[in-house]
Amino acid sequence: MFRNALAACAVLSALAVSGPAATGPAMAGPNGDAYPSRTITVVVPVPAGGSVDGVARILAHKLQESLGVSVIVENRAGGAGGTVGAGSVAKSAADGYTLLLHASLHVGAPFLFKNVPYDVTKDFTPITLVASGPLIVSTAPNVPANTLKEFFDLVRKEPSKYTFATSGFGAAGHLAVELLKHEANVDALVIAYRGATPMLADLMSGQIQLVADPMVASLPLVQAGKIKALAITSLERSKAAPDIPTVAESGMNPLDFGSWYGLWAPKNLPPEITAKLQEVSAKVLADEDTKRRFAVLGFEPIGSSTEAFKTFIADETARTEKIIKDAMIKSQ
Helix, strand or coil: CHHHHHHHHHHHHHHHHCCCCCCCCCEECCCCCEECCCCEEEEECCCCCCHHHHHHHHHHHHHHHHHCCCEEEEECCCCHHHHHHHHHHHCCCCCCCEEEEEECHHHHHHHHCCCCCCCCCCCEEEEEEEEEEEEEEEECCCCCCCCHHHHHHHHHHCHHHCCEEECCCCCHHHHHHHHHHHHHCCCCCEEECCCHHHHHHHHHCCCCCEEEEEHHHHHHHHHCCCCEEEEECCCCCECCECCCCECCCCCCCCCCCEEEEEEEEECCCCHHHHHHHHHHHHHHHCCHHHHHHHHHHCCEECCCCHHHHHHHHHHHHHHHHHHHHHCCCCCC
């Protein structure tokens, strides 16, 4: 399902890019000024240094080159799955100068956290699906398993010895671990860290034994032999990490699950500004230099149409809700 939805978005993105030029004459903003005429802020509701931040900074740099105004990234991390930063965007003026770059956790937050101060569907204007990428499922270097099947066989024998982790409660890596736990029929504690850096440090030292995380942080550690990759959560091997087997090749049922990143604005963004931002984003995401920079992070740039992104959000929201309910993840 995930791969099919991404494919549909990619097709519509290609059609959009091949259409009329994206950067036509300047348009009037809500106050009558030409848009854009001043700095655009892209809010990232999590700490700097992670995958969301990396995607945002590449996109912001490319948008700045194309739009001719400053485009800055502002990290507004306040915990609760990014709901604090996202909430600040929801309350901002719908003028195209404050945008939100967030991961798939954005659509899952209402099922995971209490008192989320916005409605994901009603309080934001979807602009485009920016990028996606599979996760690397890794274990500590001292764990005597080389496949997921071998790993879960060990867990079933001595479950008290194994602790699983996630870089963020409800993040894509958390849901991927829950899906793997369900298939393997094991019940293990999943510790939620505040970011990938402390989680991976504990994985390297052997304090935790299983994580699923985007390539941007995990792959360099795998290549350095500091953690052990067991599988990648895509149906085919990744060009960025061809030596890492798929989940199916690692002894379990196929798993098509990844981390994705989108661009939103506050609700009621004027349609002409939405179209401008979508078209320019699609154009820069189709650029070969952008593709190379995303590939280094283990992501594929997409740049979907706004309508395709809306459909994708609806599908991913339903899928996320089901995973959370099936895994009986309790809200915080």
